[in-house]
Amino acid sequence: MSIAIRLEPLGTQVKTEPGAPLRDLLLPFGVEFPCGGKGRCRRCRVRVLEGDVDPGAGGDAADLEPGCMLACRARAAANATLEIGQFEAPILADDRPFSFEPRPGRAIAIDLGTTTVVAQLVDLATGAVLGVRTALNPQAAWGADVMTRIEHALHPEGRARLRDAIHAALDEMIASLCGNRQPDAVAICGNTAMLHLFDGLDPTPLSHAPFEPVHLESPNGFLPCIGGFVGSDILAGIVATGMHESGDLSVLIDLGTNGEVVVGNRERLLCASTAAGPAFEGGRISRGMRASTGAISEAAVEGDGIRCTVIGGGPARGICGSGLVDAVAAGLDLGRITPRGRTPQPLELADGLALTQADVRELQLAKAAIAGGVRALLHQLGAAPADVRRVWLAGAFGNYVNRASARRIGLLEFPEETVEPAGNTALLGAKIALFAPDPTFRGVRVIARHVPLGADPAFQDAYVDAMPFPDPKA
Amino acid sequence: MPELRELYDAILNGDHKTSAAVTREAIDAGIEPMELVSGYMVPAMDEVGKRFECEDYFIPELLLSARAMKAALELLRPLLAASGAKSAGRVVIGTVKGDLHDIGKNIVGAMLEGGGFEVIDLGADVAPQKFIAAIKERNPQLICLSALLTVTMPSMKTTIEAFKEAGVRDGVKVIVGGAPVTAEFAREIGADGFGENATAAVALARQLLQAA
Structure with a gap:
């Protein structure tokens, strides 16, 4: 007997037999199985819009959204319609090796992003990653961007709501990773606003100039932040790339809604946050x-x-x-x-x-914020782009962007061979913090300085100068 | 006799060197400053505004044209003052307290200047007291408030309330603008108007000061 599985939003239909693994059906359509079909990463989940699908063993785990199942476990049963658009941005986990001092126990490293949250369970004796959980930050219900969320948290009740939401989500992720056994340590990194919203602190200082927060540290496992909108995710990124140990001038760029930029070497690191906007994530593009x-x-x-x-x-x-x-x-x-x-x-x-014309203008604004930020920080160090030896690109977009194209539009004004994707440096840094937290991170904070670009007239000029695209004929 | 059309072109093309050079020649040739302003500079900035509206020009072009216009205006200002020429109105502009965003405010300021207004720019992160002092000392007809963040918009309200308390609100018109600002918000906080963009702000300024 032949049955038909309709795939949305592709609008195509595939014929198959009852009992056929969905994995075989969906792989050709771009559904990814990052953990190799072990039912662990949950990235392959699909939504059953109509009809019946056999979830298979473990394919209908209780913590999945209603109507969802894991394609790596499920099998076709009867005519059905599936939604296979993945529901979230690709979330970068990190499994790169790093050096560490082994000790017994299991600990959790968390990258608490504005949009997504990644938690890893790490074996402290081997450094091995025992499990990964990813989730959308539930605070997004009160605003996708940081400023809207800060606005909501200006009132004590709003603050409590946002704190409770993220605590519940993290508790759930940790419980699902550790079961009944409590982790021996937890290291969380995120931007300065996330630190405030995690600890339920009054974010008023983050809502107006000079944007100087009172709180940069947390007693609750949240790694210390650097200033303004430059958080411990960037501190973790510095540690993960090792730019704080290098004598060469290097640049770290985290291309998100707030594009953070770090420029410097082991003597001095200048950090800034630029309002790049969501264009690199497809936001505000028609x-x-x-x-x-x-x-x-x-x-x-x-x-x-x-x-x-x-x-x-x-x-x-x-x-x-x-x-x-x-x-x-x-x-x-x-x-x-x-x-x-x-x-x-x-x-x-x-x-x-x-x-459209408006789309191109959005991209111009976004790339000028990043390129202008890098130029302004280099200018403060008295350095030129040619002095830069290495450019690290952090985050998912940095991983996938074509370096030649990024150079062509003037987003990255460096030769391609100096540019290197660095993966989820925030998560790797948090993992490193589980092993040698204090000395390293404190040392980096001593040489790292937050530069508020909004108040820097040189940035305004660099921002406008970086708006046109490079002209190869000029 | 200088080719005055070059002044118009220089402003439109954002060429500040040429705009200054032509203006200098024109002054030397004894041409009336007001003729340069209303015959060439205001129309050029009008055209710049139109090109921005139809998405031909973008922020860099706008700023370059503003710089070219200012280069000419700097040279003419002493002559205009001496001749007692009347400006379209005196405007005080600034980004409200708590907000550091400068570019949008600068563009509106330049377009107003290009529209024949006298513009006093107080900069960014401007406290209400600073606006009030400027109102008392400079006697402007119009105040322009800018904010780019949703979290700094309430500062516009605070500023207008401070005007009322200081007893200076009724003597001036107040208009507000910036990406998150809406006409509804402008009404709510008791502003006289809302400029959707720089060209709209100039039109609104003309309309409000004519009615006054």
Whole structure:
């Protein structure tokens, strides 16, 4: 007997037999199985919109959203419709090796992001990662961006709500990783606003100039922050990349909604946060979306046109950050976008999907915030881009962005060979903190200084100067 | 005789060196300063505003044109003052307390200047007292308040309330603007108007001061 499984949002239908593993059906459509189908990472979950699907052993774990099951465990049973768009941004875990002093016990490292939260259970004797949990930050219900959430937390009741929400989510993640046995240590890193919202502290100082928080430390396992909007996630990133130990000048860029930038070496590290906005995550772009099934993730010039790669290989539904950077780079090379950013005709990428003038302007603002921030910090150190030996790109977008395209649009003004994706440096740094927390982190805080860019006239100039695209003919 | 059309083009193209050079030539040739302002500079900045509205120009072009316009205006200012020429109105502009964002406010200031207004820029993170002092000392007809963050918008309300307490509110018109600001918010806090963007702010300023 043959049955039909309809896949949304692709709108395609596949024929199969009852009992066929969903994994085999969905793999060709871009559904990823990061943990290799062990039912552990939950990244392959799909939503059953209609019909019956056999969840298989462990495929309907209690902590999944209603209607969801793990595609790595489930099997086809009857005609059904599945939603396979992954529901969240790709969350980068980290399993890179690092040096440590072994000791008995198990501990938890947490990257508490504005959008997503990742928790790892680490064996302190071996450094091995025993388990990973990822979740969306439940505080997003009170605002996707940091400022809206701060606004909500200006009142004591709002503050308590946000604190309780994140505590409940972390408790659940830790319980699901550790069972009944309490972890021996917990290290959490996140930005300064997350620290305030985690500890239920009054975030008023973060809501207006000069944006100088009273609290940079927490008694509850949250690693110390550096200042303003530069948090312990960046401190962790510095430790993870080792830029605090190097004599060479290096740059760390975390490309998120708040693009954080660190420039320096073992003598001095200047840190700043720039308001890049959500363009790199597909936000405020007319057809923007997260990097999930149906997103244009790559684009390149082919003949007179642009050839796009869509995650999952189906029709394009939208464009994610890495696709946007590629597409604009291609538009510039084709002369369809001028160096000033003028886009007279929408840049056609796929059937019914084009970049508009407003989209290109959004990207200009985002990349100018980052490039201008780097320029302003280099300027303060009396250094030039040519003096930089290594550029670390932290975070998911940094992992997937094409370095040549990033250079073409002027997001990264460095030769490609100096630029290196660094993965989830916040999580790696938190893990390192589990082993040698105090001396290292305190040492870095001594040489790291927060630079409030908003008050720096040199930044305003650098920001505006960085808005046009590089002109190869100039 | 200098080619005055070059002044218009220089401002439109953001070329501050040419705009200053042509203005200098024009002054030497004895051309009336007001003729330069209303015949070439105001129309050029009007055109810059139009190009921004239709998305041809973006922030860098706007700022370059503003710089070219200012280069010409600096040279003309002493002459305009001496001739007793009347400006379209005197404006005090600033970003409200707690907010450091400068660029949007600078653009509005430049467009107002390009529109023939006399603009006194108090900068960013401006306390209500500083606005009040400027109102008392400089006697402006219009106050422009800017904010770019939702969390600093309440500071606009505080500023207008401070005007009332100091007894200076009724003598001036107040308009507000900035990315998160809406017409509804402007009404709520008792402002006289809301400028959606720099060109709208200039039109609103003209309208309010004419009615006054």
